[in-house]
Amino acid sequence: xxxxxxxTFVRFKGVEKSYDGLKTVVKRLDLxxxxxxxxxxxxxxxxxxxxxxxxxxxxETPTQGQIFLDGIAIENVPAxxxxxxxxxxxxxxxxxxxxxxxxxxxxxxxxxxxHEIETRVKKALEMVRLGDxxxxxxxxxxxxxQQRIALARALIFEPKLVLMDxxxxxxxxxxxxxxxxEIRRLHRDLGLxxxxxxxxxxEALTLSDRIAIFNDGVIQQIDTPQALYERxxxxxxxxxxxxxxVLPGVLTSLNTHxxxxxxxxxxxxxxxxxxxxxxxxxxxxxxxxxxxxLDGDERYDSRLxxxxxxxIYLGDHVRIRLNVSGSNDFNVKVPIAQMQPHWREGHxxxxxxxSADASALDAMPA
Amino acid sequence: xxxxxxxxxxxxxxxxxxxxxxxHANKRAYTRRSLLLILPLLVLLxxxxxxxxxxxxxxxxxxxxxxxxxxxxLKLLNSWDGxxxxxxxxxxxxxxxxxxxxxxxxxxxxxxxxGYESASLRSLPTAILSRLPADGSxxxxxxxNDVPALGDIKTWATLxxxxxxxxxxxxxxxxxxxxxxxxxxxxxxxxxxxxDVLKRSLTIAALVTVLCVLLGYPLAYWLSRQPAxxxxxxxxxxxxxxxxxxxxRTASWIVLLQSGxxxxxxxxxxxxxxxxxxxxxxRAGVLISMTHILLPFLILxxxxxxxxxxxxxxxxxxxxGAHPYTAFRRVYLPQTYAGVTAGALLVFIMAxxxxxxxxxxxxxxxxxxxxxxxxxxxxxxxxxxxxALGGQLLIIVLLLYWVYARISRPANRAA
Numbered sequence: 146x147x148x149x150x151x152x153t154f155v156r157f158k159g160v161e162k163s164y165d166g167l168k169t170v171v172k173r174l175d176l177x178x179x180x181x182x183x184x185x186x187x188x189x190x191x192x193x194x195x196x197x198x199x200x201x202x203x204x205e206t207p208t209q210g211q212i213f214l215d216g217i218a219i220e221n222v223p224a225x226x227x228x229x230x231x232x233x234x235x236x237x238x239x240x241x242x243x244x245x246x247x248x249x250x251x252x253x254x255x256x257x258x259x260h261e262i263e264t265r266v267k268k269a270l271e272m273v274r275l276g277d278x279x280x281x282x283x284x285x286x287x288x289x290x291q292q293r294i295a296l297a298r299a300l301i302f303e304p305k306l307v308l309m310d311x312x313x314x315x316x317x318x319x320x321x322x323x324x325x326x327e328i329r330r331l332h333r334d335l336g337l338x339x340x341x342x343x344x345x346x347x348e349a350l351t352l353s354d355r356i357a358i359f360n361d362g363v364i365q366q367i368d369t370p371q372a373l374y375e376r377x378x379x380x381x382x383x384x385x386x387x388x389x390x391v392l393p394g395v396l397t398s399l400n401t402h403x404x405x406x407x408x409x410x411x412x413x414x415x416x417x418x419x420x421x422x423x424x425x426x427x428x429x430x431x432x433x434x435x436x437x438x439l440d441g442d443e444r445y446d447s448r449l450x451x452x453x454x455x456x457i458y459l460g461d462h463v464r465i466r467l468n469v470s471g472s473n474d475f476n477v478k479v480p481i482a483q484m485q486p487h488w489r490e491g492h493x494x495x496x497x498x499x500s501a502d503a504s505a506l507d508a509m510p511a
Numbered sequence: 512x513x514x515x516x517x518x519x520x521x522x523x524x525x526x527x528x529x530x531x532x533x534x535h536a537n538k539r540a541y542t543r544r545s546l547l548l549i550l551p552l553l554v555l556l557x558x559x560x561x562x563x564x565x566x567x568x569x570x571x572x573x574x575x576x577x578x579x580x581x582x583x584x585l586k587l588l589n590s591w592d593g594x595x596x597x598x599x600x601x602x603x604x605x606x607x608x609x610x611x612x613x614x615x616x617x618x619x620x621x622x623x624x625x626g627y628e629s630a631s632l633r634s635l636p637t638a639i640l641s642r643l644p645a646d647g648s649x650x651x652x653x654x655x656n657d658v659p660a661l662g663d664i665k666t667w668a669t670l671x672x673x674x675x676x677x678x679x680x681x682x683x684x685x686x687x688x689x690x691x692x693x694x695x696x697x698x699x700x701x702x703x704x705x706x707d708v709l710k711r712s713l714t715i716a717a718l719v720t721v722l723c724v725l726l727g728y729p730l731a732y733w734l735s736r737q738p739a740x741x742x743x744x745x746x747x748x749x750x751x752x753x754x755x756x757x758x759x760r761t762a763s764w765i766v767l768l769q770s771g772x773x774x775x776x777x778x779x780x781x782x783x784x785x786x787x788x789x790x791x792x793x794r795a796g797v798l799i800s801m802t803h804i805l806l807p808f809l810i811l812x813x814x815x816x817x818x819x820x821x822x823x824x825x826x827x828x829x830x831x832g833a834h835p836y837t838a839f840r841r842v843y844l845p846q847t848y849a850g851v852t853a854g855a856l857l858v859f860i861m862a863x864x865x866x867x868x869x870x871x872x873x874x875x876x877x878x879x880x881x882x883x884x885x886x887x888x889x890x891x892x893x894x895x896x897x898x899a900l901g902g903q904l905l906i907i908v909l910l911l912y913w914v915y916a917r918i919s920r921p922a923n924r925a926a
Contacts, residue, residue, distance in 0.1 A: 203829075
């Protein structure tokens with residue numbers, strides 16, 4: 146615990162937030178952010194991720210609990226004295242100042258000398274490779290350029306912690322991917338601690354050391370991207386991250402590693418156990434669509450009959466929707482090389498997977 | 512590769528030309544349609560606005576009275592040497608034309624115009640007519656004897672001067688200047704009036720504008736931060752005064768402000784004052800009620816601008832280390848300048864032309880330019896003076912507009 150707390154940079158301790166006294170937006174949040182890590186808060190809109198970020202930045206006050214920054218409780222430190230860099234969704238570049246003036250602003254309010262400001266601004270513009278735009282106003286910049294300037298402006302006063310509130314939400318796909326790489330590079334090169342808010346799971350997977358998945362004001366699971374994806378803790382995480390097929394059933398027996406599930410149409414299936422399940426409870430058997438093989442051989446120990454409902458051609462793969470065990474929303478991703486010409490609508494074939502790839506999770510809400 | 516390049520570029524020149532032709536044709540068609548759409552408005556503007564204003568403004572330099580009444584006399588005076596008294600024929604023509612003018616009812620206008628030069632000239636035509644001998648008998652000697660003014664060369668020079676079709680008299684008078692022997696001079700201090708009135712109008716308008724900005728800015732800021740439903744309700748309250756007639760609002764301020772009025776009585780009852788404050792029929796009353804009446808014109812454009820400023824800008828500034836006050840001053844305030852100037856300009860332009868409110872709530876020392884415009888149009892029927900003063904107002908407004916356009920251009924570029 147001592148080694149752990151030494152590397153803890155931000156700690157939320159029992160933090161709650163309610164705006165109207167009726168609905169709690171963030172419920173008993175306990176979260177540690179480690180020094181130098183890239184942590185993403187991922188979740189649907191209204192799940193409390195942005196509110197958590199705003200409480201850390203100092204723009205919202207927790208109704209309960211405490212936030213520690215570098216071991217010091219910060220509820221009495223006003224936002225402008227927290228020294229946290231922040232990047233906003235719509236960049237928030239000041240429209241009446243040009244790029245240089247925007248970049249100089251955080252240094253001016255810190256009372257830095259004119260010459261040092263000049264050098265620093267120049268260096269920061271080179272860091273984001275936009276030195277030639279120094280005299281432009283934000284209306285004369287493209288979205289990607291604005292975002293890079295906003296990023297450079299948030300970093301120019303060398304904050305140790307940077308918060309990003311859906312910074313790439315307004316960019317098109319190609320630019321977004323380019324910016325993701327840029328943010329990764331800056332995080333690595335400058336040794337920053339980043340707390341990043343997004344609702345885009347691909348973005349979270351690309352960038353993060355760890356991801357905290359929010360729903361309904363509660364962290365559902367916090368872990369590395371791979372662990373989250375491969376071993377979701379509950380049905381929400383499984384369906385929110387990636388493409389997951391969920392078959393409802395009842396848990397008939399379980400040990401620490403494996404369990405048996407009886408699906409609603411009577412089939413008995415094996416699956417990996419997740420903590421918190423008890424025998425006899427309703428459960429959802431979840432299996433990633435890319436882990437499913439159509440018409441596979443005997444090596445796949447889980448098999449169910451299915452019939453094809455729809456095939457959607459997506460270039461590199463075909464997405465096939467099947468009716469399996471009473472659910473007609475069972476999706477399989479078939480790489481284009483494995484696609485068979487006779488797999489058409491109405492075709493019947495076995496749907497197969499390794500039972501080790503399936504997990505039994507809590508029952509989905511109806 | 513050069514062949515390939517030439518091959519590529521040759522048709523592209525023709526294509527570009529053709530494309531540009533089509534583009535121009537499209538643009539022309541679009542312009543034609545747009546013109547057609549604004550045609551009714553244009554006709555209304557030209558017929559109902561530009562033409563009357565233009566014709567009124569020409570009245571401020573027109574000088575038709577003498578030329579209309581005494582055309583032949585003026586013609587004869589043109590060849591007069593100006594060193595000796597004119598010949599018999601001039602006296603004769605003058606007498607005949609004055610008779611004709613009396614018969615045609617032009618005498619009143621002529622007398623009035625002569626009166627603008629000096630009081631003694633005003634009675635000259637009447638004096639001449641009463642001394643005029645019968646037709647046929649020599650006129651010159653009789654008139655020089657009986658009407659001493661006609662024996663003075665200066666009178667004839669003035670008459671010749673007044674016969675010109677245009678005059679700078681009214682415009683000079685509007686700035687307390689006069690033409691004296693071909694030179695522009697200031698009028699006697701006891702006759703100077705309009706420069707003071709102009710200064711007073713500018714001062715009152717500026718004070719009202721400053722008061723409106725001081726009162727309106729915080730209100731607009733607060734309104735722009737309210738939830739939409741409440742903001743709409745409050746905006747209706749801001750607009751409420753618009754639904755009441757200007758005169759009613761002005762009159763109700765008299766009720767409120769007068770020495771036995773609500774405000775004074777309350778202050779006395781509360782023991783704050785011993786005797787009533789003089790709040791009405793002086794500058795204070797004018798400022799209070801004009802500020803109240805014009806405040807919505809500042810709040811509305813300012814509110815619109817403030818509504819468009821994302822609150823994230825201030826948050827961003829704070830996150831960058833600026834104290835909330837610094838964030839407001841350096842990030843929020845500059846973004847509202849356009850709204851403040853638009854609102855302030857509107858208020859100033861409307862205030863400088865105010866008439867009813869100062870007339871009802873002000874003292875004699877609080878009357879603004881419009882009061883004198885009204886005085887000259889309604890009471891003395893001196894269109895020259897009225898339009899010169901009106902033109903003065905117009906020039907001030909145009910000047911302000913030009914300044915505003917100059918100031919607001921950098922803001923447009925940044926937005």
